[in-house]
Amino acid sequence: xxxxxxxxxxxxxxxxxxxxxxxxxxxxxxxxGMINFAHGDIFMVGAFAALIVFLILGAMFYSVxxxxxxxxxxxxxxxxxxxxxxxxxxxxxxxxxxxxxxAPLITAIGMxxxxxxxxxxxxxxxxxxxxPMVSKVYTIDGISVSxxxxxxxxxxxxxxxxxxxLVNKTSLGRAQRACEQxxxxxxxxxxxxxxxxxxxxxxxxxxAAVAGTLFLMYYGVVVFSDGFTPGVKAFTAAVLGGIGxxxxxxxxxxxxxxxxxxxxxxFSIDYKDVAAFSILAIVLIFLPSGILGRPEVEKV
Amino acid sequence: xxxxxxxxxxxVANPIQRAIREALxxxxxxxxxxxxxxxxxxxxxxxxxxxxxxxxxxxAVLMIATMVGRFLYVAYGQPFLAxxxxxxxxTGLLPASVATRFFRLPYFxxxxxxxxxxxxxxGSLDGLLGPALAGYARFVRALAIIYALAWVIxxxxxxxxxxxxxxxxxxxxxxxxxxxxxxxxxTGSMVGGFQGSLKWVDNFGIQILIYVMLAWGLNIVVGLxxxxxxxxxxxxxxxxxxxxxxxxxxxxxxxxxxxAAGAMAAFWGVMLGFPVxxxxxxxxxxxxxxxxxxxxxxxxxWREVTNGSAGIxxxxxxxxxGLISFNVSDPNYISKVLGIAQSGAYYKIFLYYLIxxxxxxxxxxxxxxxxxxxxxxxxxxxxxxIACRSLGINTTTTKLTAFATGAMFGxxxxxxxxxxxxxxxxxxxxxxxxxIILAIVxxxxxxxxxxxxxxxxxxxGGTEALRELDFLKQVFGPDFTPELYRMLLFxxxxxxxxxxxxxxxxxxxxxxxxxxIRRAVSGSFTKEGHG
Numbered sequence: 004x005x006x007x008x009x010x011x012x013x014x015x016x017x018x019x020x021x022x023x024x025x026x027x028x029x030x031x032x033x034x035x036g037m038i039n040f041a042h043g044d045i046f047m048v049g050a051f052a053a054l055i056v057f058l059i060l061g062a063m064f065y066s067v068x069x070x071x072x073x074x075x076x077x078x079x080x081x082x083x084x085x086x087x088x089x090x091x092x093x094x095x096x097x098x099x100x101x102x103x104x105x106a107p108l109i110t111a112i113g114m115x116x117x118x119x120x121x122x123x124x125x126x127x128x129x130x131x132x133x134x135p136m137v138s139k140v141y142t143i144d145g146i147s148v149s150x151x152x153x154x155x156x157x158x159x160x161x162x163x164x165x166x167x168x169l170v171n172k173t174s175l176g177r178a179q180r181a182c183e184q185x186x187x188x189x190x191x192x193x194x195x196x197x198x199x200x201x202x203x204x205x206x207x208x209x210x211a212a213v214a215g216t217l218f219l220m221y222y223g224v225v226v227f228s229d230g231f232t233p234g235v236k237a238f239t240a241a242v243l244g245g246i247g248x249x250x251x252x253x254x255x256x257x258x259x260x261x262x263x264x265x266x267x268x269x270f271s272i273d274y275k276d277v278a279a280f281s282i283l284a285i286v287l288i289f290l291p292s293g294i295l296g297r298p299e300v301e302k303v
Numbered sequence: 304x305x306x307x308x309x310x311x312x313x314x315v316a317n318p319i320q321r322a323i324r325e326a327l328x329x330x331x332x333x334x335x336x337x338x339x340x341x342x343x344x345x346x347x348x349x350x351x352x353x354x355x356x357x358x359x360x361x362x363a364v365l366m367i368a369t370m371v372g373r374f375l376y377v378a379y380g381q382p383f384l385a386x387x388x389x390x391x392x393x394t395g396l397l398p399a400s401v402a403t404r405f406f407r408l409p410y411f412x413x414x415x416x417x418x419x420x421x422x423x424x425x426g427s428l429d430g431l432l433g434p435a436l437a438g439y440a441r442f443v444r445a446l447a448i449i450y451a452l453a454w455v456i457x458x459x460x461x462x463x464x465x466x467x468x469x470x471x472x473x474x475x476x477x478x479x480x481x482x483x484x485x486x487x488x489x490t491g492s493m494v495g496g497f498q499g500s501l502k503w504v505d506n507f508g509i510q511i512l513i514y515v516m517l518a519w520g521l522n523i524v525v526g527l528x529x530x531x532x533x534x535x536x537x538x539x540x541x542x543x544x545x546x547x548x549x550x551x552x553x554x555x556x557x558x559x560x561x562x563a564a565g566a567m568a569a570f571w572g573v574m575l576g577f578p579v580x581x582x583x584x585x586x587x588x589x590x591x592x593x594x595x596x597x598x599x600x601x602x603x604x605w606r607e608v609t610n611g612s613a614g615i616x617x618x619x620x621x622x623x624x625g626l627i628s629f630n631v632s633d634p635n636y637i638s639k640v641l642g643i644a645q646s647g648a649y650y651k652i653f654l655y656y657l658i659x660x661x662x663x664x665x666x667x668x669x670x671x672x673x674x675x676x677x678x679x680x681x682x683x684x685x686x687x688x689i690a691c692r693s694l695g696i697n698t699t700t701t702k703l704t705a706f707a708t709g710a711m712f713g714x715x716x717x718x719x720x721x722x723x724x725x726x727x728x729x730x731x732x733x734x735x736x737x738x739i740i741l742a743i744v745x746x747x748x749x750x751x752x753x754x755x756x757x758x759x760x761x762x763x764g765g766t767e768a769l770r771e772l773d774f775l776k777q778v779f780g781p782d783f784t785p786e787l788y789r790m791l792l793f794x795x796x797x798x799x800x801x802x803x804x805x806x807x808x809x810x811x812x813x814x815x816x817x818x819x820i821r822r823a824v825s826g827s828f829t830k831e832g833h834g
Contacts, residue, residue: 054353055355105749108588109741112738113742114794114798115738120791121340246585283589284590291582
C-alpha cells in the first residue's frame with residue numbers, strides 16, 4: 004500500500020508537468036486546428052532559459068532564497084518562450100492559415116527541428132547538469148514526499164486555477180472560445196482573430212516554460228533533445244483527454260503520468276513509454292475522440 | 304485620407320521611414336530571442352560545473368546584420384519588387400517575365416566566361432590569389448556553373464517539361480557512368496575514376512534515391528489515400544531488421560529476403576491499420592507516431608533478439624543474383640570474374656542501380672495502381688470519406704490496402720538500407736526520419752511523383768552538399784564545422800519552402816479517373832478532407 008501511494012505521488016508530479024505542456028497543444032489545436040509540433044521544443048527552450056537564468060543568479064548573487072530564484076527563473080523563461088512562440092506563429096504559421104491542413108504541420112515539424120538544433124549549436128550538445136536546488140524530503144508513515152514534488156503540484160494547481168479564470172471569466176477567454184467555435188463569425192463580431200491566436204500561442208508557451216522550469220528543478224539536468232519525448236507524451240496526453248478540451252488535457256497528463264510511474268514500479272521500466280503509447284491506442288479504439296473530447300459531427 | 308489602390312503602391316510610397324521602424328523592431332526581436340542563447344553559453348569547467356561564457360560580440364553582429372538586412376529589404380527590396388509587379392501589370396507581361404529578365408543571353412555568356420577563366424586558372428588559383436580568396440573564387444565558379452545550368456534548363460524548359468520522366472530516368476541511369484568517366488578524365492586513370500566516384504554515387508546518388516523510394520511509398524498512404532502517417536519509419540525499421548536478422552542468422556540471400564521483408568512490413572502495416580480504422584485526422588497522426596515509437600522502443604529494449612542500441616553488424620552484402628559476389632574473399636568476386644582491378648566502387652554502383660530499380664518499381668506500381676479500382680478508391684477516400692462510403696466503397700479494405708502497400712515499399716527500402724550499411728541500429732529509425740520523409744512528400748506536392756523526387760533531391764542533396772562546403776572553414780576559421788548546421792538549415796529550408804509554396808513544388812491534384820476531359824482540381828479550391 005505504501006509503495007502504491009508512493010507511486011501515486013510520483014505519478015501526480017510527472018502528470019502535472021505533462022498536463023502543463025498538454026494545455027499548450029490542446030489550446031492551439033482547439034483554436035486553429037493544427038498540431039503544434041514545436042511545442043515540445045518550446046518547453047525545452049523554457050528549461051534552458053531557466054537554466055541560464057539560474058546560472059546568472061548563481062554568478063551574480065551568492066545567496067538568493069530559492070523561492071525567489073525559482074520565481075525569477077519562471078518569469079524570465081515565460082517571457083522568453085512567449086517571445087519565441089509569438090515569433091514562430093508569426094513567421095511560420097500565420098502565412099499558412101487557410102492553407103491546406105498539412106502545410107502548417109510541416110512548418111511546425113520544421114520549427115521543431117530548428118529549435119532543437121539552434122539550442123544544440125548555440126549551447127553545445129552535452130547534458131547540462133545543475134546542482135540540486137531543493138533537496139528537502141518529508142517522510143510521513145514511510146511515504147517520502149520531496150519538497151520538489153510539493154512545489155510542482157502546488158504551482159500546477161495555482162496556474163490551472165489562474166488559467167481556468169482567464170479562459171472562463173475574462174473577455175480574452177471569451178474571445179478565445181469564440182474563435183475556437185467560428186473564426187469568421189468572431190471576426191464579424193469584432194474579435195481581433197489574429198491577436199487572439201497570438202495570445203493563445205503566448206499562453207501555451209508560458210505554461211510550457213513553467214513546465215520546463217519545474218522539469219529542470221525536478222530532474223536537475225537538461226539537454227537540447229529533451230523537447231521531443233516530453234513533447235510527444237504531452238501531445239499523447241492531450242489526445243487521450245480529447246484534443247481541444249482543456250480539462251481533458253490535464254486529465255490526460257495525469258493519466259499518462261500515472262501509467263508511467265505504475266508501469267515502471269510494477270512491470271519494467273524499459274517499457275514504460277511503450278505502455279503509455281499502447282494505452283493511448285487502446286483508449287482511442289473504444290473512444291475515438293478521447294475521454295472528454297466531443298465527437299466530431301460528420302457533415303456532408 | 305489616403306486611398307490605397309493596392310498594397311504595392313503603398314509599399315513604394317514612403318519606404319525609408321517604414322524601413323527604419325521595421326529595422327528597429329527586427330533588432331529588438333532578435334535581441335530578445337538571442338540574448339540568453341547566443342549572448343551566453345553554458346559550458347563545463349574543469350571541475351565539471353556549469354559556467355557561463357559571454358559572447359556579446361556575436362550577438363551584436365547578428366543584431367546589426369538583421370537590422371541592416373531588414374532595412375535594405377524594406378527600403379529597397381520591397382519597392383523594387385512592387386515596382387516590378389506594377390510594371391508587369393501595366394505592360395501586360397506575365398510574372399514569368401521576371402525569370403526572363405534573370406535568364407538573359409549576355410548573363411549566360413558572362414557566366415560561361417567566368418567558368419572558363421576560373422577552370423583554366425584552376426591550378427594556379429592558390430598562387431595568384433592566396434588560399435582564402437581562392438576559396439571564394441571556387442565558390443563563384445560553382446555559382447556560375449549552377450547559373451549556366453539553370454539557364455540551359457530554363458531555355459529548354461518546354462522540351463524538358465514535355466519529356467520530364469524520360470529525361471529524368473535517362474539522367475539517373477547514366478549518372479554513375481558519367482561520374483566515373485568525368486573523374487577518370489580528371490585523374491587520368493580508370494581506377495582513379497572508380498575510387499573518386501564512391502562519394503558521388505554513395506552520398507548523393509544512393510542516399511537521395513533511398514529517400515525518393517521512401518517518400519514514394521509514403522505517398523501512397525498520405526498523398527493518395529489521404530491518411531496522415533507520422534510513423535512511417537517503423538516499416539522501414541521492420542524491413543531493415545527483417546533482412547539484418549534473417550540474413551545474419553540464417554544466411555538467406557537478399558533476393559529471398561527482399562520480398563519477405565516487404566511482406567513482413569505489409570503485415571505490420573495491416574496490424575497498425577486495424578486499430579486505427581475508426582480514427583480520423585490528427586488522432587490517426589498521433590497513433591501512427593506512437594506506433595513508430597513503440598517499434599523503436601521495442602527494438603532498443605528487446606536486447607536478446609535485436610542486440611539493443613548496439614545494433615546488428617556484419618549484415619551480408621547483396622550479390623548479383625548469386626552469380627557475381629562483392630566479397631573480396633569469395634571465388635566469384637567481381638574483379639576475379641571480370642578480370643579488372645579491385646575496388647569498393649563496383650558494389651556502390653551496383654547498389655545504385657539496385658535502388659534505382661526499386662524506385663522505378665515503386666513508381667510503376669503507384670502509377671498502375673492509380674488506374675485500378677483500388678487506386679481510384681484511395682483518391683476518392685482522400686477527397687471525401689463520407690461520399691466514398693455512401694457510394695459503396697468499402698473504406699476498411701481501402702484503408703488497409705493503402706497502409707499495407709505503403710508499408711511494403713517501406714520494407715523494401717529498409718532491407719536495401721540494411722544491405723547498403725551492413726549495420727543497423729535503432730538510431731536510424733527515429734521520429735525525425737518519419738518527419739523528413741513526410742516533409743518530402745508534402746514539399747513535393749502530395750500525390751505527384753515527379754514533385755516528390757525533386758523535393759528529395761533538393762532537401763537530401765542540399766543537406767549532403769553542406770558536408771562539402773570546406774571553403775566556409777576558411778571564412779569563419781578552422782573551428783567552424785558546417786556539418787553542425789546541417790539539420791538547422793534543413794529545418795529552416797523546410798519552413799521557407801512550405802511558406803513559399805504551400806502546395807508543394809508540383810501542386811496540382813489531377814484526378815486519375817475522369818469523364819471525357821481531364822479537369823485539374825485546383826489545389827487552392829479544394830479543402831482538405833478529414834482522415
